[in-house]
Amino acid sequence: MSSKSTFSNSTSKSYALALYELSKENSELDKIETEMKSLRQLIKDSPDFKKMILSPIVSKEDKKNVIFKLIEKNNFSINSRNFLNLL
Numbered sequence: 001m002s003s004k005s006t007f008s009n010s011t012s013k014s015y016a017l018a019l020y021e022l023s024k025e026n027s028e029l030d031k032i033e034t035e036m037k038s039l040r041q042l043i044k045d046s047p048d049f050k051k052m053i054l055s056p057i058v059s060k061e062d063k064k065n066v067i068f069k070l071i072e073k074n075n076f077s078i079n080s081r082n083f084l085n086l087l
Contacts, residue, residue, distance in 0.1 A: 015083075015086075015087070019032065019036075019079070019083050022079055022083075023079060026079060028077055028079060031077055032077060032079060032080055035071075035074070035076045035077065035080045036080070038074065039070075039071075039084075042070070049066075052066065053067075064085070067084055068081070068084075068085075071084060
């Protein structure tokens, strides 16, 4: 396994654990889980959305704007919004 892959996996676990702990602390585990699953499902079901997120041509700001429009429309919790903003 490459060191880049190990770093990415380790970092992902750290972020996931932080979101879990914050969600638990705020009694929002079910809500946050549902929100993250819905975002994952959107990425899975929408090839255009997935391409946009992965595209190096689309600016980070444009990606952020699209994601934040989606989470506003779907009334995501403040913790999910902050987490996605961090990412």
